[in-house]
Amino acid sequence: MAVIELKGIKRHYCLGEVTVKALDGVDVNIERTEFVAIMGASGSGKSTLMNIIGCLDVPTEGSYILDGLDTSGATDDGLADIRNKKIGFVFQGFNLLQKTTALENVELPLLYDRGGRGGDAAKLAKAALERVGLGDRLHHIPNRLSGGQQQRVAIARALVTRPAIIIADEPTGNLDTEMSHEIMRLFTELNDSGITIVMVTHEEDIAGWTKRKIMLRDGRIIGEARGQDGGAA
Amino acid sequence: MNASTLVRLSLRSILRNRMRSLLTSLGIIIGVCSVIVMVAIGEGSQASITENISSMGTNLIMVMPPRGQNAANRLVIEDAEKIRREGVYVSAASGVVRSAATVIGGIGNWQTSVYGVEPDYLRIKEWSTGEGDFFTGRDVAVRAKKAVIGATVAKQLFPDDNPIGKHFRVAKTPFEIVGVLEVKGSNAMGSDQDDIVMVPLSTAIGRLRRSKYLQSIEISAVSEEYMDDAQSEVETILREAHRLGPEADNDFTMMNQAQIIEMASSIAKTLTVLLGAIAGVSLFVGGIGIMNIMLVSVTERTREIGIRLSVGARRRDILRQFLTESVVLSLSGGLIGIILAIALSVFLESAVGLRAIISPLFILISAGFAAAVGIFFGYYPAHKAAAMNPIDALRSD
Numbered sequence A: 001m002a003v004i005e006l007k008g009i010k011r012h013y014c015l016g017e018v019t020v021k022a023l024d025g026v027d028v029n030i031e032r033t034e035f036v037a038i039m040g041a042s043g044s045g046k047s048t049l050m051n052i053i054g055c056l057d058v059p060t061e062g063s064y065i066l067d068g069l070d071t072s073g074a075t076d077d078g079l080a081d082i083r084n085k086k087i088g089f090v091f092q093g094f095n096l097l098q099k100t101t102a103l104e105n106v107e108l109p110l111l112y113d114r115g116g117r118g119g120d121a122a123k124l125a126k127a128a129l130e131r132v133g134l135g136d137r138l139h140h141i142p143n144r145l146s147g148g149q150q151q152r153v154a155i156a157r158a159l160v161t162r163p164a165i166i167i168a169d170e171p172t173g174n175l176d177t178e179m180s181h182e183i184m185r186l187f188t189e190l191n192d193s194g195i196t197i198v199m200v201t202h203e204e205d206i207a208g209w210t211k212r213k214i215m216l217r218d219g220r221i222i223g224e225a226r227g228q229d230g231g232a233a
Numbered sequence B: 001m002n003a004s005t006l007v008r009l010s011l012r013s014i015l016r017n018r019m020r021s022l023l024t025s026l027g028i029i030i031g032v033c034s035v036i037v038m039v040a041i042g043e044g045s046q047a048s049i050t051e052n053i054s055s056m057g058t059n060l061i062m063v064m065p066p067r068g069q070n071a072a073n074r075l076v077i078e079d080a081e082k083i084r085r086e087g088v089y090v091s092a093a094s095g096v097v098r099s100a101a102t103v104i105g106g107i108g109n110w111q112t113s114v115y116g117v118e119p120d121y122l123r124i125k126e127w128s129t130g131e132g133d134f135f136t137g138r139d140v141a142v143r144a145k146k147a148v149i150g151a152t153v154a155k156q157l158f159p160d161d162n163p164i165g166k167h168f169r170v171a172k173t174p175f176e177i178v179g180v181l182e183v184k185g186s187n188a189m190g191s192d193q194d195d196i197v198m199v200p201l202s203t204a205i206g207r208l209r210r211s212k213y214l215q216s217i218e219i220s221a222v223s224e225e226y227m228d229d230a231q232s233e234v235e236t237i238l239r240e241a242h243r244l245g246p247e248a249d250n251d252f253t254m255m256n257q258a259q260i261i262e263m264a265s266s267i268a269k270t271l272t273v274l275l276g277a278i279a280g281v282s283l284f285v286g287g288i289g290i291m292n293i294m295l296v297s298v299t300e301r302t303r304e305i306g307i308r309l310s311v312g313a314r315r316r317d318i319l320r321q322f323l324t325e326s327v328v329l330s331l332s333g334g335l336i337g338i339i340l341a342i343a344l345s346v347f348l349e350s351a352v353g354l355r356a357i358i359s360p361l362f363i364l365i366s367a368g369f370a371a372a373v374g375i376f377f378g379y380y381p382a383h384k385a386a387a388m389n390p391i392d393a394l395r396s397d
Ligand SMILES: Nc1ncnc2c1ncn2[C@@H]1O[C@H](COP(=O)(O)OP(=O)(O)OP(=O)(O)O)[C@@H](O)[C@H]1O
Pocket: A013, A015, A020, A021, A022, A040, A041, A042, A043, A044, A045, A046, A047, A048, A049
């Protein structure tokens, strides 16, 4: 069963006279344990698509079923709960809370957990940080961590709630090549352990780590490729 | 997110900007402190006034000249006599005149208050002579030139001698001192009650004043429960004495102690409310300061808000977080204000002698009020934070 089912997704921005069609009819299914790269030129609608998949944004038109759950018609609170339970975000700019330790950053989603996992926050967060190889950096604040380490804290934060999918918008965009590949290696490990990952990237060699590539142009899918073809070798 | 997490979170963000938080709370600190101190001083003076009036006498009823400019004073010494003689519910009554005068004798002179009274006066005031005797009804009848002096006057004129039997003058009239009053000390308002000279009422009227009319008649009722009976009895007696027809208005005014206390304390209460309200304005200004800083804080922390929304915070979680922060800020300001107010009141009492009464209830009310200020002025910034679009918030820098 597909964990993500997008049908006829449109996202139009009305800017007075003109209408920007950031997404203009996207149909795609992503299966559980897939590792997908979304590619395309700047302005092709990649981030817009990620925001919709991540329930930060809602489509102007079309239907989105996440993990068997129809998201259309969900309230603001409903979307927040979906983000909390089913989705882990990894951003280009890490988006960690400053002056807050790695452990506390990772605990953050659990503080908003309405299923009562808040009590185990510290334990779960520690486990997640150990999983991304930062067991010895629990009490470091972001300023004291390298870019790659910060991104791994962000990944631990995305993991800690055991979401259905992790979505990452240019997760390696702010990292040098070596660190980028380190992050991709981590993603591959996580994917091998059964986590579904959807990521955006510009770079072919980064996309090469994934198992499926979806090409966007002007808000439409123009092509797809499957199989690993480089990078990871 | 539970309450303790919220409070921990807000304390941390408040402590992260210590100086700014302190300056922000300063408005609340000053506001709460001044409200409490102002009200405490108001309550203090109210209590002083009440005590002062209570110490004026026991079960006291006062008869005074009528109010109003054209009304003539018709209270005379015979009225006091008639009340004393006929009043069943009256245990003591005395006509009173008083004037400021310089008394000369002993080692020099002294400016004091001279009271013309009758022997009952001492009982009304629950006072007695420490040495010697008070003048008698007969002394009043014959306009005896006898005087009883307060301890302060005795000390000023006769510091080394026993004043009993000595003479002194009030204006041109010589008096013989027959008694010295027991020391009474200062009253609640701080004036010296021992700075007094008492002479027979008739002598005062005949020798020291140009008018035969009394300034007041002071009456003690037999007991507290008969105050009303005594008052109406006195009214009847005076109307009869003044030959007032059934239609005529009283040509005198009456007040009992309870009424006097009520009147005076209502003035003090108004004063308290006024002082409190003025101080309340500064609390309001403090609230605006909190709103200002919270707005700045929300703008600064836009990205944090975006992050929280992206990991699943509901809008009301964000609202609560910022609201808690402003309440913690104003409440801690309020608590500091309360502590300062207590310190200031203690200081005012011990150093300046100003009486200030802080009631525990009012402390609770002020703390609650500080919290309310935090909610009221924190709501708009918190609402602004909660209404943010997560995508825009995440994109901000
Ligand atoms: N809030 C918005 N209001 C108006 N137009 C928008 C908004 N967000 C995105 N767009 C437009 O939608 C289109 C797609 O934007 P999007 O951010 O998805 O591109 P992208 O593929 O992620 O590009 P990049 O590779 O540069 O990140 C762009 O033309 C952009 O200008």
